[in-house]
Amino acid sequence: MAKIRLLLADDHDLVRSGLRAILECEDDLEVVAEASDGLRAVELARLTGPDVVLMDVEMPGMDGLTATRQITATDGPSVLILTTFDRDDYLFAALQAGACGFLLKNSTPETLVDAVRVIARGDGLLAPAVTRRVIATFASPGAVRSRESATKLAELTPREHEVFVHLAGGATNAEIASALHLGETTVKTHVSRVLMKIGARDRTQAVVLAYELGVVRPGG
Structure with a gap:
C-alpha cells in the first residue's frame, strides 16, 4: 500500500517535530518535507509532490493563507489548516483559498491522524468548533x-x-x-x-x- 505523503509547514521547529513524531508512528503516513514559512511550503509542494500539506496560518514572510492559495491554484496537494484558530477571517479566507479542512492544534493525536486520512482520500473536514462558526456566519441575516x-x-x-x-x-x-x-x-x-x-x-x-x-x- 502506498503511503500518504505529507508536507509540514509551521515556523516552530518544536511543532513540526511533534507533528512528525505523531504522524510517522502510522504505517500509512510519511513526512516527505518540512517548511518554516509559506514560500518554502509552496516550493516544496511543487518539488516533493505530497498528498497533503499541513499548513499553519501565521508564519514569517509568506503566510499560510497566501501559500494555500498558490498551492491550490495549480491543482496541487490538498491543504489541511492546522492552527490555534481564534479568528473567523482566517477561516473564510482559507476556504476561499482552497483549503480542504481545518483542525485545531489542541486536537488529539488520533484526531489529527484521522483528519489527514480524510483529506488524503479527497474529503473535506472542519473541526466541530469551526463548523459552528461557519454555520453561525452563513445563517446570519x-x-x-x-x-x-x-x-x-x-x-x-x-x-x-x-x-x-x-x-x-x-x-x-x-x-x-x-x-x-x-x-x-x-x-x-x-x-x-x-x-x-x-x-x-x-x-x-x-x-x-x-x-x-x-x-x-x-x-x-
Missing part, C-alpha cells in the same frame, strides 16, 4: 446569497438536492445511502455531481455553500 449561487442550486435534480441536504448535515455516503434507500455507489455518483454543479471543490466547501444558500439551517 447579513449572509449574501448571490444570483449565481442560486442558479447553481437550481441545476440540481430533486434527488441531488436531497443528497446535498444530507451531505451538508455531515452525513457520510453510507449514511446518505441508508436514509435515501440507495446504494453507496449511486450516492457517490450523486455527491460527485452535486459538487460539480455547485462548484465546490470538496465536501467542506459544499457545507459552506449549503448554509450560504439556506439549503439547511442550524438545528433544522
Whole structure:
C-alpha cells in the first residue's frame, strides 16, 4: 500500500517535530518535507509532490493563507489548516483559498491522524468548533446569497438536492445511502455531481455553500 505523503509547514521547529513524531508512528503516513514559512511550503509542494500539506496560518514572510492559495491554484496537494484558530477571517479566507479542512492544534493525536486520512482520500473536514462558526456566519441575516449561487442550486435534480441536504448535515455516503434507500455507489455518483454543479471543490466547501444558500439551517 502506498503511503500518504505529507508536507509540514509551521515556523516552530518544536511543532513540526511533534507533528512528525505523531504522524510517522502510522504505517500509512510519511513526512516527505518540512517548511518554516509559506514560500518554502509552496516550493516544496511543487518539488516533493505530497498528498497533503499541513499548513499553519501565521508564519514569517509568506503566510499560510497566501501559500494555500498558490498551492491550490495549480491543482496541487490538498491543504489541511492546522492552527490555534481564534479568528473567523482566517477561516473564510482559507476556504476561499482552497483549503480542504481545518483542525485545531489542541486536537488529539488520533484526531489529527484521522483528519489527514480524510483529506488524503479527497474529503473535506472542519473541526466541530469551526463548523459552528461557519454555520453561525452563513445563517446570519447579513449572509449574501448571490444570483449565481442560486442558479447553481437550481441545476440540481430533486434527488441531488436531497443528497446535498444530507451531505451538508455531515452525513457520510453510507449514511446518505441508508436514509435515501440507495446504494453507496449511486450516492457517490450523486455527491460527485452535486459538487460539480455547485462548484465546490470538496465536501467542506459544499457545507459552506449549503448554509450560504439556506439549503439547511442550524438545528433544522
